[in-house]
Amino acid sequence: MLQEISLVGKTALVTGGATGIGFSIASEFCDAGAHVVLVGRRKQVLRDAAERLGELCSWYPFDVTNTEEHSAFIQMLEDQAPVDILVNNAGVNNKKDYFDFTAEEFDAIAATQAKAPFMLSQAVARHMKRRGKGCILFISSLAALLGMHDIQAYTVCKSGIKGLTRSLARDLGPYGIRVNSLNPGFVYTDMLKNTNLKTPERLEEIKGRTPMRGFTQTKDLGMAAAFLASDAARFITGIDLVVDGGISSAFLI
Ligand SMILES: NC(=O)c1ccc[n+]([C@@H]2O[C@H](COP(=O)([O-])OP(=O)(O)OC[C@H]3O[C@@H](n4cnc5c(N)ncnc54)[C@H](OP(=O)(O)O)[C@@H]3O)[C@@H](O)[C@H]2O)c1
Numbered sequence: 001m002l003q004e005i006s007l008v009g010k011t012a013l014v015t016g017g018a019t020g021i022g023f024s025i026a027s028e029f030c031d032a033g034a035h036v037v038l039v040g041r042r043k044q045v046l047r048d049a050a051e052r053l054g055e056l057c058s059w060y061p062f063d064v065t066n067t068e069e070h071s072a073f074i075q076m077l078e079d080q081a082p083v084d085i086l087v088n089n090a091g092v093n094n095k096k097d098y099f100d101f102t103a104e105e106f107d108a109i110a111a112t113q114a115k116a117p118f119m120l121s122q123a124v125a126r127h128m129k130r131r132g133k134g135c136i137l138f139i140s141s142l143a144a145l146l147g148m149h150d151i152q153a154y155t156v157c158k159s160g161i162k163g164l165t166r167s168l169a170r171d172l173g174p175y176g177i178r179v180n181s182l183n184p185g186f187v188y189t190d191m192l193k194n195t196n197l198k199t200p201e202r203l204e205e206i207k208g209r210t211p212m213r214g215f216t217q218t219k220d221l222g223m224a225a226a227f228l229a230s231d232a233a234r235f236i237t238g239i240d241l242v243v244d245g246g247i248s249s250a251f252l253i
Contacts, residue, residue, distance in 0.1 A: 004232040008033030016090030018049035020189030028222030064116035088117035113157035138181040169238030178237040185244025212245030
């Protein structure tokens with residue numbers, strides 16, 4: 001088992017890997033021996049994250065919504081080392097009343113949360129298919145399982161990601177490529193802090209409704225991702241692994 005869980009000799013690309021959930025995934029990957037490439041839009045944030053992760057980490061400023069640049073970017077990485085693992089983690093949210101949501105705001109969410117992971121996975125999978133192996137991870141959301149307040153555009157995208165996981169698992173499995181998603185529950189990252197979930201009362205309410213009484217920690221996602229990316233999960237594909245302390249399974253009144 002210890003041998004299978006190792007990621008030594010593998011290269012992982014983690015989008016949005018400099019902060020929050022992405023950073024913890026990158027950190028656990030490095031701990032397991034992988035070389036990790038971080039991408040995001042803010043140079044200084046990437047530089048600081050890479051410094052914390054050490055010599056197994058490199059970084060590039062890259063906006064994942066620039067889909068026309070995906071092929072060239074992936075080719076540049078592949079010229080250095082094969083991308084064995086792709087984690088489509090970069091994300092944005094916009095929590096507001098459904099009746100105030102504009103078409104432009106919908107497009108902005110969809111560009112990052114749906115179109116970018118769809119196209120980036122295609123660019124990476126072309127190389128994985130040639131090699132006959134690879135692992136793609138997406139990040140879905142409880143919004144794909146439960147009706148959540150004022151995040152409809154986000155919900156459209158995350159529900160689509162859950163479906164895309166199954167669809168790609170079906171179509172890429174014959175090429176040795178596994179495709180899974182992680183479903184994080186509530187994780188206290190910048191994204192959550194920027195919503196109206198940030199008041200102490202709301203935070204206590206969420207904790208109280210969670211059977212395990214707390215928030216999912218970013219490390220919980222990092223460890224789950226490292227497992228799914230490893231050979232220990234060699235026959236696991238098409239799943240949405242929920243890491244939420246039980247909140248989506250419970251009927252708590
Ligand atoms: N926190 C939660 O409770 C929760 C629950 C379910 C799902 N998720 C999902 O988990 C993922 C990570 O979110 P998080 O909670 O860790 O929030 P976060 O800390 O805000 O992370 C988002 C990351 O995405 C990057 N990013 C955003 N737009 C980008 C773009 N166009 N190109 C490249 N990078 C981009 C950001 O970096 P730059 O701004 O520097 O580009 C940032 O590093 C997201 O997909 C989110 O939807 C979170």
